[in-house]
Amino acid sequence: MRNMWNDFQSSLFLFYKYVTRGNKVTLTLTILMATLAFIQINIVHGILSGAVNLIYSQTKSNYVGNIVIQPGKDQWGNKEQYITQVERLKRKINAIPGIIGCSARYSTGAIIEYDPDKTGKDIRSISWPVKSINPQDEMRISELHNCMLAGQYLDESDRDQVIMGREVSGGYGASLEVQSLKGVNIGDEVTVFYHNGVVRKYTVKGIYATVFPLADMTIFVTQKEMESVLGLRDRASEIIIRTDEAYPEAYYIEDLRKAGVELQDIRPWQDFIGLVLGIVQSFDIIKKIILFIGLIVAGVTIFIVIFIATISRRKQIGIMKAIGMKESIIVTSYILLALFYATIGISLGMAIIEFILKPYFIAHPLVFPMGKVSLLIVRSEFLTSIASMIAVSIVAGLIPSWQVSRENIIKAIWG
Amino acid sequence: MIEVKDLQKTYTGKVPVHALKGVSFDIPSGQFVALMGPSGSGKSTLLHQLALLDTPTSGGILLDGVDILSLSQHAATDFRLRHMGYVFQEYALIPELNAIENAFLPLMLLGIHRKEYIRIAGDLMDKVGLSDRLHHLISELSGGEQQRVAIARALVNKSKILFADEPCANLDTENKGIVLRLLRKLCNELGQTILMVTHEPEQREFADRVLWLRDGRLEKEEYISKDTQEEALHNGYRTDISSDPDYLKDD
Structure with a gap:
């Protein structure tokens, strides 16, 4: 247990140094991409959920009550x-x-x-x-x-x-x-x-x-x-x-x-909205597609960044292994880096949604045939997008770092 | 004490390459050994096998009686961390870490308390003459300084043996002298066992013993006298020392 904690601390140390002393432009752009992917997922979800909510609300207020x-x-x-x-x-x-x-x-x-x-x-x-x-x-x-x-x-x-x-x-x-x-x-x-x-x-x-x-x-x-x-x-x-x-x-x-x-x-x-259910189901499909695309965009971006980072540090990773660093420490440090990109991206995305987009859509709702629609962030969908982004970032950090860290030390050092 | 017995290494491929063809020798603790030979003689291959960076095809290596070739990959990693130090040809430091962070990295991996590893690494950095460069990033250090940081990192775990793979290859004459004198002093003052690969015959004067390799075989041994070592230490690195031209020829 103590060894595991020590290994984690070593990974944390490396990750911290990658962030604080690594390329700031890469860091900024990667976080920006993660932020945009998160916003894209949630803004489309929010609009479609807002539209569905409006349909439901209209159904209850003006059609069949509860x-x-x-x-x-x-x-x-x-x-x-x-x-x-x-x-x-x-x-x-x-x-x-x-x-x-x-x-x-x-x-x-x-x-x-x-x-x-x-x-x-x-x-x-x-x-x-x-x-x-x-x-x-x-x-x-x-x-x-x-x-x-x-x-x-x-x-x-x-x-x-x-x-x-x-x-x-x-x-x-x-x-x-x-x-x-x-x-x-x-x-x-x-x-x-x-x-x-x-x-x-x-x-x-x-x-x-x-x-x-x-x-x-x-x-x-x-x-x-x-x-x-x-x-x-x-x-x-x-x-x-x-x-x-x-x-x-x-x-x-x-x-x-x-x-x-x-x-x-x-x-x-709900028994009286058969006509509307088709729209709601279509919206659900659109939401899933948008979530999938958003996750792919975020995942591939982080994957490429980690892939380039690990490939360009191949020799360095070989040297770290040569001095006795475990592969797991190296892999964990890159997973932490990927998680950092995703977490900061999610946090910035959340702040932008909460403090900029939500107030904007309240002031300027979208006009749909069934009424005015503003963003409706559904808690469960929001949490799903966060969990999915984190899961995707872990995979995006794990695969390239694992591939490179498993390479033969001599090959990694000498190419 | 390192005991190498009939070490062989064959690189498989379309045409198998027999890099080591049965090398045997012993190195007592505290000895500074230079591995020399022309390009392709197997110097670096031998060093890689001894430092557990690669796996030999056959043969045995005992370090203080431990059969290190029987270690699992995980155990070999741990063994390198606890008992070996390695200085690479091209500095091989982590650019995101400053000088002392590079130096204390093995101690951190060993789980030593932060205060303690900073103290130990600081002492070593002082020994290698870099006490005023502790917090400089690697990019702010000269080649010689970087190599001294690499030496400090290799020694920080009180390694039983220090492997140095052409540590002066990319250094100017002045820095070569500094690094070689440092290695010699480490051997003299700390009793550090050192195995250094070099293709420059002049550098052998700093060692106790020279193992000459040719075509994957140990061809001859040479012992350097204390006087020669003292003179090398006193005079620093010189380029006018006579060399053995036969062994400089590439195969």
Whole structure:
């Protein structure tokens, strides 16, 4: 043990001298490369994680909340059309600690028509779901009321008015022109043909944009209006729940079950992002590729530096062995040097990310189709990049120094 | 005491080269031996085998009764560190270390306490006349000074034997004199066993004994008288000493 410690001290001594008395330009450039590789890995990870986080956050804020309750199955195993005794259910839900709020929605298929010049010559028609909300309840579970691009949010008493997402309206910078009414404005009249045969005319009270395309493809009427259309009361197609996110959704789902929400189908928000999951999975692949490339860049740089250092010191290494220095001491000294390059590179990279890049991206977020994205450094990914850089640097230091230090002493000295 | 018995070294290849063809001799402790011979005679090869830098094809080497050829690679490294010192032709110091750091390196490897190895190396640096150059980087020292640092490094572990492979090859006349006198004094004052390879016959006057090699064989031995040594020590290195022209011819 004492010998090992002494050997390590000798390696440390050599490493210290390489750093303090070695070529400063090589030292600086190698550290710079390690720093850039680390930043490159984490900045791309950060942007993609930021984008994924934004998608998740938008999904929860504007699409399905944290948890969705849907109708359960009847005695024959068929899915019920509506949740019953909704008001009672809402009281149970709201009583659970950690639940911020819930909102019951009806959802029904409909054809929406828009006749801009009211002549019948240019009727624009789309088939789209119409949903109902209780405006007050909805304010507790979504950001819809804060996302009005034009006009106003619904009032509880509104019966002949609708709000629609900009993707439905087809104006206000909508990006999915194909499935839209191609230019509905505030105050315009639309006709809704519900699937049960009821036809209603509504004035467009507001156009909203959450910047999350899935959420911007919906038309909302008030709960009272929808109950009048469907001829129902105290029912819902779904109940959207927001939690304080202190625990994972599974924790609250368990609480909901315990509170007596047993017959309904309760699902977390993740079950509703099938469309988004493809993007997230693609981002994960990109992240892995970037991590791989970054590690290769850092590893190869350090490898080349150590390789050149050991090759140019071949004779010196031969002499060190000739005077009785163990190969392991020589190899360890170069591994320490490689670790030094990586560690300083990582530290500088961390400082640049924390004090320069993060504040910059907060001040100047990137504009993505689903919103503004800033850097999100995920702890586990950050630690993985650090551990990977360190592992790669050890290998990059070990291989060349081991190769050269194993060379025959006479050959090393005389070439 | 070094005992060399029928040492042979053949370098394998397309055409095998028999560098040593059965060399045997003894060197008592405290003797300064010069290994001489023309180029290709096997001087350096012999030194490399004795210093465990290479492995002979056959034969035996005993150092104070220890069969050093039976040592494993790891044990041989440790043996070199504890019992041998080696001075190379081209200074062979570590440029990132200063003079005293180069000198104390073997002691550090041996695990000796820092204060102690600095003291021992400092004393040796004083003995080799470099007490005022301890903290100079190698690039700031002259060739002669660098070689004296190499000698200090070779002796710092109180080595049983000091191997010197043409230690004056790259030095000017003045520095050659300094290094040779230093080796002679080390032998006289510390009883240091020294085995020095040289191709310059003038340098043999500093040794006690000369082993002449030719074609991988020990051809003859020559003993240098104390008077000659004293004269060499007194007069320093001279280039006008008569040499044996036969042995200077390359094979």
